[in-house]
Structures are given as structure tokens and as C-alpha cells.
Amino acid sequence: MTAPRRASPNTARRKEASRRAILTAAFDLLQEVGYAKLSIEGIAARASVGKQTIYRWWPSKGMVIFDAFLMLSEGADGGPPALPDTGDLAADLTAVLRATIAELNDPRYDQPMRALATEIAHDPELAAAYAQRLEGPLQQAKRQRLGSAQRAGQLAEDIDLDVAVEMVWGPVLNRWLLRTGPLTAEYADRVVTTALNGLRPRQPGR
Amino acid sequence: MTAPRRASPNTARRKEASRRAILTAAFDLLQEVGYAKLSIEGIAARASVGKQTIYRWWPSKGMVIFDAFLMLSEGADGGPPALPDTGDLAADLTAVLRATIAELNDPRYDQPMRALATEIAHDPELAAAYAQRLEGPLQQAKRQRLGSAQRAGQLAEDIDLDVAVEMVWGPVLNRWLLRTGPLTAEYADRVVTTALNGLRPRQPGR
Numbered sequence: 001m002t003a004p005r006r007a008s009p010n011t012a013r014r015k016e017a018s019r020r021a022i023l024t025a026a027f028d029l030l031q032e033v034g035y036a037k038l039s040i041e042g043i044a045a046r047a048s049v050g051k052q053t054i055y056r057w058w059p060s061k062g063m064v065i066f067d068a069f070l071m072l073s074e075g076a077d078g079g080p081p082a083l084p085d086t087g088d089l090a091a092d093l094t095a096v097l098r099a100t101i102a103e104l105n106d107p108r109y110d111q112p113m114r115a116l117a118t119e120i121a122h123d124p125e126l127a128a129a130y131a132q133r134l135e136g137p138l139q140q141a142k143r144q145r146l147g148s149a150q151r152a153g154q155l156a157e158d159i160d161l162d163v164a165v166e167m168v169w170g171p172v173l174n175r176w177l178l179r180t181g182p183l184t185a186e187y188a189d190r191v192v193t194t195a196l197n198g199l200r201p202r203q204p205g206r
Numbered sequence: 207m208t209a210p211r212r213a214s215p216n217t218a219r220r221k222e223a224s225r226r227a228i229l230t231a232a233f234d235l236l237q238e239v240g241y242a243k244l245s246i247e248g249i250a251a252r253a254s255v256g257k258q259t260i261y262r263w264w265p266s267k268g269m270v271i272f273d274a275f276l277m278l279s280e281g282a283d284g285g286p287p288a289l290p291d292t293g294d295l296a297a298d299l300t301a302v303l304r305a306t307i308a309e310l311n312d313p314r315y316d317q318p319m320r321a322l323a324t325e326i327a328h329d330p331e332l333a334a335a336y337a338q339r340l341e342g343p344l345q346q347a348k349r350q351r352l353g354s355a356q357r358a359g360q361l362a363e364d365i366d367l368d369v370a371v372e373m374v375w376g377p378v379l380n381r382w383l384l385r386t387g388p389l390t391a392e393y394a395d396r397v398v399t400t401a402l403n404g405l406r407p408r409q410p411g412r
Contacts, residue, residue, distance in 0.1 A: 034328070118324035120384055122240070127385040135386065146405075156407045162387060163377065163400050170377035171369065177383065178326055179333035180341065181368060194369050198404020199352075201362045 021047040022054055023068040027112055030065060035115035040064075062119040062126050069116055070134055081138055083145035089154050090192055092145065093168055097188040100169070104176045105183055117177055139165060167195040227253040228260055229274040233318055236271060241321035246270075268325040268332050275322055276340055287344055289351035295360050296398055298351065299374055303394040306375070310382045311389055323383055345371060373401040 025046035030038055038061055044051040058064045073081075084092045103109050120127045142165045149155045155164065171191050175181050231252035236244055244267055250257045264270045279287075290298045309315050326333045348371045355361045361370065377397050381387050 036328075114327050117384060118327050121320050121324050122242070124385065130384075131386060135384075139386075153407065155405050156403065159400065159405055160396055163393075163396050164405050166377035166381060166386075166397075167373060167400055167405065170380040171372035172376075173384070174376040174380045175372065178323060178336075178341075178379070179330065180337060180345075180372075187369075190366055190369050191372075194365065194373055194404075196405050197362070198400075198406070198408075199361050199365055199370050199373065199402050200404070201359065202404075202408070 018049055018053065019057070020071065022049060023064065023071050026064045027068040030112045030115055031108060034111060062123060065112065065116055065119065066126060066129060073134060081141045083141050085145060085148060089149045090196060093192045094189055097168065097172060097192060098185045100172060101183045101185065101188050114177070142169070168192060224255055224259065225263070226277065228255060229270065229277050232270045233274040236318045236321055237314060240317060268329060271318065271322055271325065272332060272335060272340070279340060287347045289347050291351060291354060295355045296402060299398045300395055303374065303378060303398060304391045306378060307389045307391065307394050320383070348375070374398060
């Protein structure tokens with residue numbers, strides 16, 4: 001038997017370099033021209049590859065953008081994301097939500113993230129890929145942080161953790177996407193406090 | 207001096223009939239072909255008017271869709287929207303949120319509302335028109351209902367009413383738009399309970 005033919009290490013390295021060049025070009029162009037004017041042709045030109053190379057790897061520009069975000073989210077260490085856990089739930093959530101708001105307000109990310117979010121809104125298949133590969137690990141990290149607070153008695157026992165995550169992040173994402181109000185650090189603090197305490201009055205000191 | 211020339215009642219009536227035909231055609235076509243394939247030409251053909259008639263009144267297809275929603279939201283009585291106020295805040299919010307979810311799950315509205323939401327996400331000018339003319343009166347009705355509960359001592363005194371509204375509607379709109387989970391009546395109940403009680407444990411009976 002002969003060994004199966006495999007791509008040489010050089011070929012694999014060249015392919016990975018092309019893939020990264022394409023994803024970087026897509027992300028950069030998205031910031032410059034917006035999603036509506038983004039084209040596979042434009043990405044190919046910017047990345048100095050043939051259009052067919054892109055079509056061979058991705059079925060649509062939505063999926064190219066998706067993979068560009070996936071590349072960005074791969075941390076330096078490659079480990080799964082985790083939320084800080086200092087034992088002070090309000091402080092940890094506020095820190096994370098303030099960082100989220102800073103990212104949403106950053107012009108480098110605003111346009112690409114809007115493009116991804118609105119593609120997801122119209123494309124159930126992309127939404128499923130997003131839920132599994134990008135949002136899934138992040139959602140898991142948020143659930144874990146809230147679950148550890150719940151085990152420590154800091155969250156009500158009968159809370160649905162998915163709903164709890166949405167109480168904290170839903171208002172912020174919704175305000176950002178539908179542009180219904182300013183996104184400030186002070187707003188992050190208010191959302192965390194309101195989500196934790198609820199709308200009903202509490203007895204002082206509880 | 208001669209009186210200024212005014213359109214005759216017949217002309218005004220014909221104009222209003224054309225406007226309604228165009229908006230109805232736009233809304234219907236949106237459900238059938240989706241926003242990306244919706245064109246001014248298509249709307250004109252469906253409404254049996256010339257393309258120029260549409261361009262004379264609206265600068266973009268996003269604004270046509272916007273006005274189609276505005277037409278839908280004009281109630282039979284023409285009065286401003288109001289939320290039910292039976293004195294039982296949880297019951298009132300649950301009823302309204304279940305109705306919202308039923309609408310979001312209705313195929314007649316899902317596609318047009320996604321189109322409007324994603325146009326808003328990319329178009330600050332449309333977002334401003336939306337905030338003022340469509341979302342504004344609704345937001346005001348929600349604030350009023352929560353404000354009346356606050357005055358009755360059913361909501362904490364230091365609650366920001368805008369944040370309170372977002373605690374109830376934000377998770378639902380976000381789950382719908384980003385397709386991150388099922389939208390059921392049971393989910394509406396859970397969101398209302400969690401928003402009112404907060405994530406932290408409460409003493410029984412409070």
C-alpha cells in the first residue's frame with residue numbers, strides 16, 4: 001500500500017495564509033464600505049487572491065464575515081472564553097458589560113458586528129452556525145459565571161440561567177442594534193443593578 | 207389676491223388611495239420575496255403606479271417599509287397606544303408580552319419586522335425617524351404603565367423607567383432578532399417574573 005497523498009506542509013501553510021488574508025480583507029473592507037457594498041470581488045482584490053478561491057471555501061459573503069469573527073475570537077491561548085470570578089457578582093458583571101459596551105462603541109467593530117447581526121436576523125442557517133460556534137461558547141461562559149453565583153446563594157434558586165443571561169445582555173444588545181438610546185458605562189452599571197435587584201422594591205439591606 | 211391653488215378633494219382622495227396601495231403592496235411583497243429582493247420597481251408594479259410616483263414620496267425602500275408599519279400602527283380610533291392597567295402589573299405585562307411574542311411568531315409580520323429592524327441597525331437616519339414616530343409612542347405607553355406602578359409602590363423608587371422597559375422587552379426582542387432561543391408564551395411569563403423579582407434571592411412573601 002502506498003501512503004495517502006497529503007498536502008505538503010508548505011501547501012498547508014500557504015492555504016492558511018490565504019485564508020487569513022481573505023478574512024482580514026473582508027473585515028477591513030466591511031468597516032470601509034459597509035455590508036451592502038461588500039462583494040466577493042472586492043474581498044478577492046484586497047486579499048490578492050482569485051474570486052474562485054473564495055467561492056471554493058465559502059458559500060456567501062455572510063459566511064466569510066462569520067469566519068472573520070471566528071478568527072478574531074480565537075484568543076492567543078486558544079482556550080474557551082471565561083468570565084472573571086472574583087466572588088463579587090455585581091462587580092464582575094459590570095466589568096464585562098462595560099467592556100462589551102466599549103467594543104460596541106468602537107468604530108472598528110460596530111459596522112462588522114451590525115453586518116453579522118443583521119445577516120443572522122435574516123438567515124436561519126447562519127444563525128444556527130453562529131449559535132453553535134461563536135455565541136455558544138460565550139453563552140456558556142456567561143451561564144457558568146451565573147451558575148457559580150447561584151450555587152453560592154447569590155442568585156435565586158429557581159432562576160432560568162438562560163433568561164438570567166438575557167436580562168443582563170439583552171437590554172444592551174437591543175439598545176445597540178435598534179439604536180434606542182446611548183450606550184455608556186453608567187448604563188452598564190444601571191442594567192446590572194436593575195437585573196440583579198429586579199424592578200420591585202426590596203427591603204433595605206437585602 | 208387670488209386664493210392659493212389647492213388640490214381638489216377628489217385629487218387628495220386619489221393621492222391617499224395611491225399612498226395606501228403602495229404601502230400595502232410593499233408590505234405584501236416583503237413577506238413574499240424578503241427585503242433583499244424587494245425593489246421599488248416591484249412595489250410599483252404590484253400597486254399599479256409608476257415608479258416615479260414612489261420616488262416622489264419616498265427616498266428609499268427602507269422609508270417605504272417604515273411608512274407601511276406606521277400605517278399598520280394607526281389604530282382604528284387613531285388615539286395613542288396604551289397598555290392595559292388592571293392594577294396587577296405582572297398580569298398586564300405578561301398579557302402584553304405574550305401578544306408581542308405572538309406577533310413576532312406570526313409569519314405575516316416576522317419578515318417585514320426583521321427588514322425594518324435591520325434597516326434601522328444600519329441607518330441612523332431611519333433609526334431616528336423610527337424612534338420618534340413609531341417606537342416613541344409605544345415606548346411612552348410602556349413607560350406610563352410602569353410609572354403608574356411605580357407611583358403605586360409596586361416598583362422600586364430609584365428605577366430608571368427606560369431601563370425598566372428594556373428589562374421586560376429587551377430580552378424578547380434580542381432573542382427574536384438574533385434567533386438565540388424559542389419564543390413561547392411560557393418564556394414571556396418567565397421574563398416578566400425574572401425582571402420584576404430580579405436575579406438575587408428574595409425573602410418569601412415579599
